[in-house]
Amino acid sequence: MGNSAEPGEMPGVNFYPLGDAAIVLEFGDHINRLTHGHIQAFTNYLDQHSFPGLVEYVPAFTTLTVYYDPWVVSRQGLLNPYTTVAALLEEMLLHVKTHPDKPTAKVIEIPVCYGGKYGPDLEYVASLHGLKPKEVIKLHTQTTYLVYMIGFAPGFPYLGGMVPEIATPRKEKPRARVPAGSVGIAGKQTGVYPIQSPGGWQLIGRTPLLLFNPHRERPSLLEAGDSIRFVSISEKQFEKKKEAAHGA
Amino acid sequence: MGLKIINSGLLTTIQDIGRYGYQKEGIIVSGPMDAFALRVANLLVGNEESAAAIETTFLGPKILFEADHLIAITGGDLSPTINGEAVKMWRPIFVPQGSLLQFGAPGLGSRAYVAVSGSFSLPKVLGSYATYLRAEVGGFKGRALQAGDLLPCPGPTPAGEHLWRSLTKNKPLSGWAQASWTPIPQLFPNLEANPTLRVIKGPEYDLFTPASQQAFWEQEFIVTTDSDRMGYRLQGVPLLLSEPKEMISSAVTFGTLQVPPEGHPIALLADHQTTGGYPRIGQVITADFSNLAQVPLGKKIWFREVSLEDAQYLYIKQEQNIQQIKQAISYKIRL
Numbered sequence: 001m002g003n004s005a006e007p008g009e010m011p012g013v014n015f016y017p018l019g020d021a022a023i024v025l026e027f028g029d030h031i032n033r034l035t036h037g038h039i040q041a042f043t044n045y046l047d048q049h050s051f052p053g054l055v056e057y058v059p060a061f062t063t064l065t066v067y068y069d070p071w072v073v074s075r076q077g078l079l080n081p082y083t084t085v086a087a088l089l090e091e092m093l094l095h096v097k098t099h100p101d102k103p104t105a106k107v108i109e110i111p112v113c114y115g116g117k118y119g120p121d122l123e124y125v126a127s128l129h130g131l132k133p134k135e136v137i138k139l140h141t142q143t144t145y146l147v148y149m150i151g152f153a154p155g156f157p158y159l160g161g162m163v164p165e166i167a168t169p170r171k172e173k174p175r176a177r178v179p180a181g182s183v184g185i186a187g188k189q190t191g192v193y194p195i196q197s198p199g200g201w202q203l204i205g206r207t208p209l210l211l212f213n214p215h216r217e218r219p220s221l222l223e224a225g226d227s228i229r230f231v232s233i234s235e236k237q238f239e240k241k242k243e244a245a246h247g248a
Numbered sequence: 249m250g251l252k253i254i255n256s257g258l259l260t261t262i263q264d265i266g267r268y269g270y271q272k273e274g275i276i277v278s279g280p281m282d283a284f285a286l287r288v289a290n291l292l293v294g295n296e297e298s299a300a301a302i303e304t305t306f307l308g309p310k311i312l313f314e315a316d317h318l319i320a321i322t323g324g325d326l327s328p329t330i331n332g333e334a335v336k337m338w339r340p341i342f343v344p345q346g347s348l349l350q351f352g353a354p355g356l357g358s359r360a361y362v363a364v365s366g367s368f369s370l371p372k373v374l375g376s377y378a379t380y381l382r383a384e385v386g387g388f389k390g391r392a393l394q395a396g397d398l399l400p401c402p403g404p405t406p407a408g409e410h411l412w413r414s415l416t417k418n419k420p421l422s423g424w425a426q427a428s429w430t431p432i433p434q435l436f437p438n439l440e441a442n443p444t445l446r447v448i449k450g451p452e453y454d455l456f457t458p459a460s461q462q463a464f465w466e467q468e469f470i471v472t473t474d475s476d477r478m479g480y481r482l483q484g485v486p487l488l489l490s491e492p493k494e495m496i497s498s499a500v501t502f503g504t505l506q507v508p509p510e511g512h513p514i515a516l517l518a519d520h521q522t523t524g525g526y527p528r529i530g531q532v533i534t535a536d537f538s539n540l541a542q543v544p545l546g547k548k549i550w551f552r553e554v555s556l557e558d559a560q561y562l563y564i565k566q567e568q569n570i571q572q573i574k575q576a577i578s579y580k581i582r583l
Contacts, residue, residue, distance in 0.1 A: 016451055017448065017531075017556050018451065018499065018500075018501055018504070018528075018531065019448060019501055019502075019503055019504065019531040019532075019533070019534070019559075020448065020531075020533050020534050020556060020559035020560050020562075020563050021501070021534055021563065022499070022501055024451065024498065024499070029496075031496060055268055055269075056268055056269045056270075056271055056272065057272060058271045058272050058499040058522055058523065059272060060496070060497055060498040060499060060523055061496045061497060061498070062496050062498070063496075063498045063499065065498065065499035065501075067268075067271075067501070070560045070563045070564060071563065071564050071567040074560075074564050080556075080557050080560055080561075081560050081564075082556055082557075082560060149497070149523065150272060150273050150274040150522075151274050151497060151521065151522050151523030152274065152497075152521060152522075152523065153274055153382075153383075153521075154270075154273065154274045154275045154276075154380075154383050155273060155274055155275075156274050158497070194274070195382070195383050195384075197382070212274075212275075212383065214373050214374055214383070214385045214386075215373075218273070219270065219273055219275060219374060220270075220273035220274060220275070223272070223273065224272070
């Protein structure tokens with residue numbers, strides 16, 4: 001497993017198939033920034049070095065799944081497609097620098113109107129921890145969060161970095177409809193609902209930004225590797241920003 | 249030109265081959281449940297095999313043709329009729345303006361595809377026409393078809409026109425006409441009412457108890473009514489882990505057999521989420537996706553193990569079959 005790797009060197013990576021048209025590269029077995037960095041470095045490399053038969057890839061916390069077309073791959077070599085792709089990716093791993101010169105300074109700000117009609121569970125979260133709603137907002141906005149992966153719904157970010165002081169169990173009875181943009185807490189996680197869906201997260205606020213917009217060139221506002229910060233805004237600012245975001 | 253939906257049927261959507269390239273953004277592939285059937289339906293009307301067609305589920309729609317069209321119907325046998333007369337599947341059909349396509353009692357299979365030569369004039373969203381129901385994206389207004397919808401069509405492709413002319417040259421112009429041939433039917437998936445699906449062991453197979461592993465290969469699983477385009481919920485002997493395991497979310501795909509804690513597997517299908525966090529006991533092979541997608545609710549399925557090498561051999565074989573079918577059709581077009 002890859003957790004023994006020193007910073008700066010690529011870990012040993014496990015390969016295994018996911019069905020007959022995908023291969024999984026496992027970079028570690030714990031969720032942490034180091035493993036995430038390795039996956040990011042590799043996907044950056046893959047973006048520059050596509051190969052015939054590559055369909056797409058999906059980064060997750062500890063894995064990168066690479067989808068390929070065995071029919072296209074089979075026409076290039078004598079080995080079976082899985083072996084061919086595995087060898088190709090293994091070769092690529094040797095060329096990847098674990099510290100890409102990607103500036104990490106850029107932080108995407110997500111404006112959030114906390115509490116009130118947009119965050120109906122803010123009071124509950126506060127009272128559970130013996131805090132004032134203001135203090136919950138302060139704790140939620142003071143951290144820089146890392147987008148580990150996108151999944152579950154279009155544009156839904158799995159974020160790392162929430163302070164444990166505001167961790168709150170999910171609602172016992174999920175809501176049938178959680179509006180798009182809702183910012184919630186579920187256990188030790190915080191996240192934003194990109195589209196309206198049922199859900200059991202404790203809703204503390206809402207962002208006027210569209211995390212998913214199929215008519216943007218990049219439909220998901222966020223991607224794995226991004227850093228974000230939540231910024232508290234007023235209801236008035238929310239309405240204004242919402243108009244701007246949705247009118248665009 | 250166009251098709252008017254008189255009655256929507258149970259679930260009728262526009263699907264093309266699927267929306268690839270966006271799974272890393274959490275955007276699902278969607279696309280056909282039975283890709284083989286969609287691809288061949290398109291080829292039979294002179295379309296690109298990846299083009300948009302109508303997918304209908306179990307109880308099919310009632311469709312009025314507002315102009316003359318060349319169509320083909322493939323997939324499961326949902327007893328299609330044109331103007332009340334039974335029509336054959338897997339072949340080009342000329343349908344004159346004012347005709348009514350209907351479906352009857354489902355026979356073998358549960359999903360049919362209707363391709364129209366020239367496909368539909370609909371907006372492409374993120375490179376695809378596939379309907380993504382949950383995000384209300386793509387297809388026809390991002391939703392399932394409803395009574396009253398009018399599907400605009402640009403008219404036949406040049407290849408479709410050849411097939412069209414061959415069907416109409418000796419026929420009275422008043423009626424519909426179907427081709428007397430179907431391309432190499434022995435290469436079509438052999439649909440079974442209660443199929444045995446071939447499966448590769450999943451990444452977490454070894455975490456299940458020996459008894460559960462044995463049950464997985466030997467026992468039957470029923471496709472419950474709590475199933476949809478996202479996945480089939482299967483009911484059978486509960487499949488249990490030897491010890492609880494904290495799973496870290498990772499990618500899942502069409503055909504993944506994932507097992508939630510209560511032990512009843514879910515077979516993921518066209519609208520599966522991009523990532524999941526349940527142990528994956530197995531993976532249905534691509535060559536058996538048609539048989540998986542066509543199992544009606546309430547029917548039984550079994551699993552049989554194959555190696556990854558065999559699965560990839562069968563994958564390539566199926567692609568070669570489609571190439572052969574394509575050649576057989578282009579030979580007919582050149583005639």
